Amino acid sequence: MxxxxxKELRIVGFLCNWCSYGGADTAGVGRFTQPTDLRIIRVPCxxxxxxxxxxxxxxxxxxxxxxxxxxxRDCHYASGNFYARRRLEVLKGMxxxxxxxxxxxxxxxxxxxxxxxxxxxxTTFTNQIxxxxxxxxxxxxxxxxxxxxxxxxxxxxx
Amino acid sequence: MQSLEDIKAxxxxxxxxxxxVIGWERGWSPLHGTPLFMRSPEDVDRLTWGPFxxxxxxxxxxxxxxxxxxxxxxxxxxxxxxxxxxxxxxxxEDVVVFGMPCEGVVDLTKVxxxxxxxxxxxxAVRAGGTLSVTTPEGMVEIPWEEVAADKCLSCQxxxxxxxxxFAGEPLPPAMGRDPAAEQLAALEAMAPxxxxxxxxxxxxxxIRCYACRNACPMCVCRDHCIAQTRDPxxxxxxxxxxxxLMFQMIHALHLAGRCTECGExxxxxxxxxxxxxxxxxxxxxxxxxxxxxxxxxxQAVPPLFTFQVEEAKINxxxx
Ligand code: SF4
Ligand code: SF4
Numbered sequence: 001m002x003x004x005x006x007k008e009l010r011i012v013g014f015l016c017n018w019c020s021y022g023g024a025d026t027a028g029v030g031r032f033t034q035p036t037d038l039r040i041i042r043v044p045c046x047x048x049x050x051x052x053x054x055x056x057x058x059x060x061x062x063x064x065x066x067x068x069x070x071x072x073r074d075c076h077y078a079s080g081n082f083y084a085r086r087r088l089e090v091l092k093g094m095x096x097x098x099x100x101x102x103x104x105x106x107x108x109x110x111x112x113x114x115x116x117x118x119x120x121x122x123t124t125f126t127n128q129i130x131x132x133x134x135x136x137x138x139x140x141x142x143x144x145x146x147x148x149x150x151x152x153x154x155x156x157x158x
Numbered sequence: 159m160q161s162l163e164d165i166k167a168x169x170x171x172x173x174x175x176x177x178x179v180i181g182w183e184r185g186w187s188p189l190h191g192t193p194l195f196m197r198s199p200e201d202v203d204r205l206t207w208g209p210f211x212x213x214x215x216x217x218x219x220x221x222x223x224x225x226x227x228x229x230x231x232x233x234x235x236x237x238x239x240x241x242x243x244x245x246x247x248x249x250x251e252d253v254v255v256f257g258m259p260c261e262g263v264v265d266l267t268k269v270x271x272x273x274x275x276x277x278x279x280x281x282a283v284r285a286g287g288t289l290s291v292t293t294p295e296g297m298v299e300i301p302w303e304e305v306a307a308d309k310c311l312s313c314q315x316x317x318x319x320x321x322x323x324f325a326g327e328p329l330p331p332a333m334g335r336d337p338a339a340e341q342l343a344a345l346e347a348m349a350p351x352x353x354x355x356x357x358x359x360x361x362x363x364x365i366r367c368y369a370c371r372n373a374c375p376m377c378v379c380r381d382h383c384i385a386q387t388r389d390p391x392x393x394x395x396x397x398x399x400x401x402x403l404m405f406q407m408i409h410a411l412h413l414a415g416r417c418t419e420c421g422e423x424x425x426x427x428x429x430x431x432x433x434x435x436x437x438x439x440x441x442x443x444x445x446x447x448x449x450x451x452x453x454x455x456x457q458a459v460p461p462l463f464t465f466q467v468e469e470a471k472i473n474x475x476x477x
Contacts, residue, residue: 052392052407052408055407056404059403059404059407072467079465082466083462083465085465085474086447086448086461086462086465087414087462088474089447089472089474090414090440090443090447090462093439093446094410094411094414094439094440096353096439097342097345097346097353097436097440098353098354098403099350099351099352099356100354101350103477107474108474108475108477109475124477125477128477136354136355139351140351140354141358141399141403144400
């Protein structure tokens with residue numbers, strides 16, 4: 001049994017390649033203490049994030065999802081984060097009708113140089129998820145079975 | 159009915175320049191209206207108008223891409239046409255819209271609750287505030303509010319919002335109850351875990367027939383729906399509530415800022431899953447954030463197709 005079993009929750013982070021992933025890296029290089037619940041998925045731009053990625057993660061049993069991109073006006077692709085902001089805000093407003101607390105999902109902006117801000121964001125969000133506790137999704141739907149492989153056909157073993 | 163004759167005459171006039179005109183005719187029972195694709199003047203004679211014209215004919219418009227077609231619409235259907243125009247999914251010059259004032263349509267589930275098996279109904283007539291339904295056991299008179307579709311009781315747009323031909327006297331907005339809003343409020347009053355369990359419970363009976371998607375006028379991806387792609391594989395074919403719920407979220411979120419609340423998704427569901435609440439909530443969020451209502455203004459840009467550098471109502475750092 002992993003040492004942290006029961007203590008850690010599962011948080012999925014979608015970080016854009018140009019700012020926030022760099023910011024998380026900066027925090028790492030700077031050896032800033034961070035909670036370890038977050039698993040990072042690097043995406044080219046926050047505009048690449050389909051709100052359904054977040055829904056899929058939450059329905060799959062993630063206790064929380066964090067999205068972080070470049071600050072407004074600072075997007076590598078100029079407008080990706082502006083579109084993302086609208087989509088993500090709409091998603092956040094809609095989650096409660098599904099029965100998922102809006103606090104399980106947050107989005108924010110962290111630039112590549114902001115190691116300290118990253119530490120703050122990830123700590124605050126992790127604390128927020130711990131305050132909410134484990135997701136009710138797993139109790140209702142059961143643990144997520146093996147995921148289909150990208151090409152379909154062969155299935156991961158449950 | 160004079161206005162029906164007027165509109166038929168207008169359709170016959172327009173028909174030579176069109177591939178077809180979509181409307182309704184009597185279906186397999188007196189309670190069922192069914193889509194009618196008019197290509198000849200004889201077809202036009204079968205056109206009906208009234209409480210049984212339930213389906214939304216705008217759903218078929220994108221299937222006629224590149225052709226010139228006509229469509230007969232109720233007020234709510236016309237919003238779908240407007241939204242399709244806004245998204246440039248149909249061209250204004252390719253569609254001729256025929257409209258008449260709508261006094262509401264029936265909800266067959268509600269009728270069935272009153273009279274039992276609706277397959278046995280041999281006559282149905284609406285006169286003013288009453289729907290008279292005749293079955294082998296005799297005639298039942300039902301107050302209209304008890305069998306009207308929920309959306310009709312508080313309909314704000316009973317007349318077509320765009321039309322090239324309009325027959326009849328425009329009607330005022332309906333001032334009745336809004337049962338869908340009441341239902342949404344009841345859901346929102348539930349605790350999150352309880353609400354999630356509710357959705358899981360109702361979605362359990364989903365048979366993934368995708369009727370909700372197919373009936374939706376704004377679901378236009380057709381053969382490219384991500385619910386059915388294999389690469390990437392968004393959904394498995396597994397019969398699990400998780401997949402069903404995920405599909406429902408795909409449909410709802412792809413309609414964010416686009417859903418015109420025609421209610422076709424919920425109406426077409428063969429197992430009566432109350433999925434409209436998800437759309438209502440999403441529309442409320444969009445209205446709140448962007449002060450926007452889908453399918454009302456042909457010139458407006460849907461809110462998720464654009465952005466503002468400073469968003470008035472978004473506080474993304476407030477957590
Ligand atoms: S989601 Fe439902 S209510 Fe909305 S446009 Fe589609 S069919 Fe109509
Ligand atoms: S129409 Fe109803 S049963 Fe069919 S896929 Fe949609 S929700 Fe499921």
